[in-house]
Amino acid sequence: MSKPVVAIVGRPNVGKSTLFNVLAGGMISIVKDTPGVTRDRIYADVNWLDKDFTLIDTGGIEPESKDIILSQMREQAQIAIDTADVIIFITDVRQGLVDSDSKVADMLRRSGKPVVLVVNKVDNFDKFMPDVYEFYNLGIGDPVPISAASRLGIGDMLDQVAEHFPEHGREEEEDERPRIAIVGKPNVGKSSIINKLLGEQRVIVSDIAGTTRDAIDTDIVYNGKEYVFIDTAGLRRKNKIKEELERYSIIRTVTAVERADVVLIVIDATEGVTEQDAKIAGIAHERGKGIIIVVNKWDAIEKNDKTMREYDSEVRRVLSFMPYAEIMYVSAETGQRLNKLYDKIDMVIENQTLRIATGVLNEIMAEAVAMQQPPSDKGKRLKLYYITQVAVKPPTFVIFVNDKELMHFSYTRYLENKIREAFGFRGTSLKFFVRERKDKER
Incomplete structure (x- = not known):
């Protein structure tokens, strides 16, 4: 059962990071970082009463001018709409209702995603309540007054957020099919692998507009058994600053990994294993998923009898925090060893669900x-x-x-x-x- 994903959206300086840190910090358990994996805290695992969810901070680079602020906020709202189950839209009682708040509210309202409207910096309820009511004008429901800095109203806010969580995924419970996420840096060949696996066996690509995620689920039947592949390749963003793109792809990786049983971490053989690969692998490791490291473009490597051994030890060195991970060498281009993937997936799932007396x-x-x-x-x-x-x-x-x-x-x-x-x-x-x-x- 995958955990719901909650994203925080709002203008610069309304207190997004303060709220994120309060939720991810003291009152809440945060998973210890994996050795060898550094990450700016884009996401955190949060537990409220008996509910677990993944919290995402869509923030990032804080822009200078007004027009850029709006376009950045739209971008962040879009990420939230694409990946989150519930969106926290945070505003600031002291700055009041601002034009860009309304524009982003329109976007969120049209998305049909559940939104909890939060008015921050209300550190005195009696004094500020009249100003809070102004936010009803956004037309996205009752504003919840909080003060992230003083930790006031956080519980009420989380109660509202949790109301929108799906009832323990009844539909998902019955779905016994193995779910496999394909993750990795851009351009390592994630989509090519899926396309090659599909080959002539194209069954159903459930690509329904407005489904919760933009990771596209593909059903593949192999030897009479059904598998669901979750692909994070999805949208290509051309105009984004590299940092934003990286942040965006990490957010999407988190949401895909969250829903998977087994994670295929695709590495480009010609580039070797990198720091960014370790970051992505760390996400799957922290969440206790089955892991197969898929070294793609193996056909493009000059080989002698030691090549694979040397490659193995380099991968093991960089990903030393997960010595249990399986490694496979494939080529999406030629299809080399790709059909062996299913046996590996079956084996890993069997091990993930093994019970010892x-x-x-x-x-x-x-x-x-x-x-x-x-x-x-x-x-x-x-x-x-x-x-x-x-x-x-x-x-x-x-x-x-x-x-x-x-x-x-x-x-x-x-x-x-x-x-x-x-x-x-x-x-x-x-x-x-x-x-x-x-x-x-x-």
């Missing part, structure tokens, strides 16, 4: 502990009592120990390796939670 897990753990003593600190030794699997997609385990502080990251990694030695789990990350149990509770 508790008894077996505890045998593996006991053996691992016997082979390598758990760490101790100031005479106190770590004791591992019990391990059990609590979820799939990705496989998630809870380990009960006597003292969480003693459970070093490296020992968790050691146990993970032992579990992988026994069951493979190729292509999927594994998550581990460590819980404390006092001896008395046992």
Whole structure:
């Protein structure tokens, strides 16, 4: 089940980033950054009451002049309309209602997407309420007064936002078909791969105008089995500043990855693996998806008997935070090895949904502990009592120990390796939670 996506839109200096940081910061859990992946915080995982959603800041470069402000805001609104399930449109009670607010409101209203109109900088409700009412004139519903800086009204705002979330995706629940997102930098051959896979088997390309996402879903049947490919190539924007384009493509990557079971990270063999590839891979890794690294344009590489080995180790080095990822060498141009993709996808999904019996897990753990003593600190030794699997997609385990502080990251990694030695789990990350149990509770 994919999480809803919420985007923030508004003029410069109305408090978009303040609101984003309040939501992504203290009161809310934010996923720790993946080692080796730096990112400006364009998106954050937010939890409100019992609802999880992905928050996107469409902001970016703050322009100078009035006309540019409007065109930038339109651009940001368009990104939000394309990718978000709910849009937070933020205005400023002190600047009042401005012409560009109305123009963007028209755009949002026509999109038919749910919009929550937020009036910021209301740090005194009694004093500012008359000014808040002015925003009814935008015609996009009741304005919600907040002060992002003083954290007032945030709860009411989030309640409004959450009302628009789809009821736990009933339609999606029944859809058992594997969903595969194809992501990567521009021009690495994402669309060519999809077109080649489609070949003569073009079934249905569900390209319905006004669907929630602009990532286009393509249904492909292979060997009697149906797959849904989510393509983020989509719109090409010619006139945008590079920075905006990169930001835009990251936002689209996040929304595509969010909906997928398996992510194909496409890398251009002729360019080698880059920092930007690592950024994109980090998004899929953080979200615990099945991952296959697809090195495209392999036909264009001069090869000797060491080429693939050398390439492998370079990819592993740059993407060192995901040693479990599968790597494939293909050519969309010649179709080389592309049909092998389905077997890999099936294998990764099988591993993502694999459940291991508790008894077996505890045998593996006991053996691992016997082979390598758990760490101790100031005479106190770590004791591992019990391990059990609590979820799939990705496989998630809870380990009960006597003292969480003693459970070093490296020992968790050691146990993970032992579990992988026994069951493979190729292509999927594994998550581990460590819980404390006092001896008395046992």
